[in-house]
Amino acid sequence: MQGNEACVEGAIAAGMRFYAGYPITPSTEIAEQCALRLPQVGGRFIQMEDELASMAAVLGASATGVKAMTATSGPGFSLKQENIGYGCLAEIPCVVVDVQRSGPSTGLPTSPSQGDYMQARWGTHGDHPVIALSPSSVQETYRLIIRAFNLSEKYRTPVIFLMDEIVGHMREGVTLPRPDELIINKRHISYHDGANKQCYAVPEGKFVPAMKAFGQGERYNITGLAHDVSGFPTNNNAVAGALYTRLMEKIGRNLDDIVRVEEYMMDDADTAVVCFGGTARAVMSAVEQARAEGMKVGMFRPITVWPFPEAQLRARLPGLKRVLMVEHNYGQMLLEVQRVAAERLPVGFLGRIDGTVIPPADILNKLREMEGRENAQ
Amino acid sequence: MPSELIHKYMRIDHLPHIWCPGCGNGIIMRDVAVALEELIDDPEVNVSREKTVIVSGIGCSSRAAGYMDFNSIHTTHGRAIAFATGIKFAHPELEVIVLTGDGDCSAIGGNHLIHAARRNIGLTVITFNNDIYGMTGGQYSPTTPTGDRATTAPYGNYDRPFDIAQLAAGAGASFTARGSAYHTRETTELIKQGILHKGFSLIDVFSVCPTYYGRKNHKGGAVEMLQWQRDNMVPASRYYAMSEEKRREKILVGILTHNEYPEYTQEYAKLLEKVQTGK
Secondary structure (H helix, E strand, O other): OEHHHHHHHHHHOOOOEEEEEEOOOOOOHHHHHHHHHHHHHOOEEOOOOOOOHHHHHHHHHHHOOOEEEEEOOHHHHHHHHHHHHHHOOOHEEEEEEEEEEOOOOOOOOOOOOOOOHHHHHHHOOOOOOOOOOOOOOOHHHHHHHHHHHHHHHHHHOOOOOOOOOHHHHEEOOOOOOHHHHHOOOOOOOHHHHHHHEOOOOOOOOOOOEEOOOOOOOOEEEEEOOOOOOOOOOOHHHHHHHHHHHHHHHHHHOOOOHHHEEEOOOOOOOEEEEOOHHHHHHHHHHHHHHHOOOOOEEEEEEEEEEEEHHHHHHHHHHHHEEEEEEEOOOOOOOHHHHHHOOOOOEEEEEEOOOOOOOOHHHHHHHHHHHHHHHHHOO | OOOHHHHHHEOHHHHOOOOOOOOOOHHHHHHHHHHHHHHHHHHOOOOOOOEEEEEOOOOOHHHHHHHHHOOEEEEEOOOHHHHHHHHHHHHHOEEEEEEEHHHHHHHHOOOHHHHHHHHHEEEEEEEEEEOOOOOOEEEEEEOOOOOOEEEOOOOOOOOOOOOOHHHHHHHOOEEEEEEEEEOOOHHHHHHHHHEEEOEEEOOOOOOOOOHHHHHOOOOOHHHHHHHHHHEEEHHHHHHHHOOHHHHHHEEEEEEEEEOOOOHHHHHHHHHHHHHOOOO
């Protein structure tokens, strides 16, 4: 199965029944597969007139109670950003898949890149919460997209599913879990008759308001303006401030639940290679080769790429002598790694932006170089 | 009684509205409310308050959604029709009404307008067409007549304007009509027909903006601008009785196009059945 296909099958298993999209390489197979598969399961597929409309339609559909998804790549991800922000502020769950390609602009449409890492965090304007997950294999894509939907429902926020061309177009054998093995967060819709003037009130002990759905018996308002608990615009600074703070904290106070990492050969490692997504495949190979040469190297891979796994990396620092960041960009996650680690140890960087993959040999050379340089000092 | 209508179908906690004195938008919002009230009260048709969703974009017009006591969503600039497409396609049993403006739906949202019209998805789009960007203080819009002034056209507008209803009709909208703030009875009736029509319908309603468009162009106040509508816009009953030469000087208030084309969500329902039964 191809990575893009696994994304669709996982999403359908998660309960996704609405897809709106616009064709763009290298994510197009996701739209094609949704067009084929969704009618078979009673779902709805629509090819919209543009990327902005796709994002808008997904939010509209989700507001009626349906789990909804769209997929795109770099240029389209840029176009979707305004409405992603709408989803953040109005707290409308949905999943936005970005199969990254080389950019900026039209760039290298069929070439791998991880250049949207920062855009996934800061693409839409204003301070806002973000959850972004990044798979490194076809198998993981299937399970992780389910987790993307679950987090989206639980925290009432768009979740960015940050794939890359490597994983999206890779074909691998996949073992599909039985449906009863999967944990799926269903959309729980609460409603009462008549006008709901408390539709954005947060129940005691919760961090988000209960979900509503249009057409289920009650009347309420959704807006992209700062709003009070009634869902209507407010210019009251205290009310707006409390809303923005809650939006940030619903993610910030639940990091244990949201953040996941994979650690490979890290227990006795003095060198951590940090990477995410498809890059992990070359890194794992390089780690194994380095181990064969006697170097104590491990891999630290954020699966939740936003929020960045700060606590998890910090916990590893006492045992480490150095960190190497490997990513297909000019140094984006590097900035996060430096923020966490650079005061305590040297942070090396290996990146590539010419549209080709980073081979394990380059990573191995970089590891040798880092260790050798320090030994020579 | 107007006050009964307000208590029944407006969110009185959120009134007074933000529109300027003399703005035509309140009249058009009332027409929408009366149209919905009459349809909801009519046992012959299946329109209910709970199944009605009002969608708007950004601009003066789009504040109307929040004042009306229905399900409502005030979306991003230009995207109301795209959000509405998602709502209607996900739940075709919902009556989805888009309240938008000339800038919102024919400039920044023009692509969504023509494609929703092409699909013939069962939305009812009502444009509060005031020939100007009012919320931002009077810049020219795609419907500002050539030669007229705006804050971004200090020497006169050198753009050619759109006729939004003709634009939608050209893109395949199966029901298009024109109303005005002055012709409330006719406009209310056109909105009702638009809602009942199975397919994409657009009612382009001429509003009046005395504060920006009127003042910049010496059109007088609200009364004079409404009198202009009375004198230059003619309901269909009288329009078609006029000679062709006379008609050329007047603007029709009435239906422009009315066709029965397959509706998008109904066609998709057929596709679903075909795929699932294998027939």
